[in-house]
Amino acid sequence: MSSTTSLNIDGMSADEKIEHINLLREIIRLKEQSGTGFSSQNNGNKKRxxxxxxxxxxxxxxxxxxxxxxxxxxxxxxxxxxxxxxxxxxxxx
Known part of the structure; x- marks a missing residue:
């Protein structure tokens, strides 16, 4: 099975993976606070x-x-x- 991602996760050490996960969590938190995240978009477009x-x-x-x-x-x-x-x-x- 071929992977088309640009990040080679298999070649990363455990510390690099943890750092990458923490970075992604921070990006998601910032998007949610600014109102451009997925959860904020869904709340505005929710139709009854x-x-x-x-x-x-x-x-x-x-x-x-x-x-x-x-x-x-x-x-x-x-x-x-x-x-x-x-x-x-x-x-x-």
């Missing part, structure tokens, strides 16, 4: 989503209730059709 979790929950519950109601109606209709096709004989009359 139209479909929130509450709306999705309501839609899911509504669909679930409709499916259960249709299943109940279908089985009830099937039961009544079977009862009509094969009535139970009454011997008391």
């Amino acid at each position: 989503n139209i479909i929130s979790g509450t709306v999705m929950s309501i839609i899911f519950v509504t669909c679930f209730v409709l499916v259960v109601a249709m299943a109940f109606y279908s089985f009830r209709t099937l039961y009544l059709a079977i009862q009509k096709k094969f009535p139970t004989p009454h011997s008391e009359l």
Whole structure:
């Protein structure tokens, strides 16, 4: 696997790696303080989503209730059709 970075990390000593990490942390901290960092940019561009979790929950519950109601109606209709096709004989009359 070839690496296209300009920094040879494998050839660096442990102290050089620690110094490089500390330098990157300092750069990130300075960017966040100045307002040009990634976290500051995301906060300003955050749009409110139209479909929130509450709306999705309501839609899911509504669909679930409709499916259960249709299943109940279908089985009830099937039961009544079977009862009509094969009535139970009454011997008391």
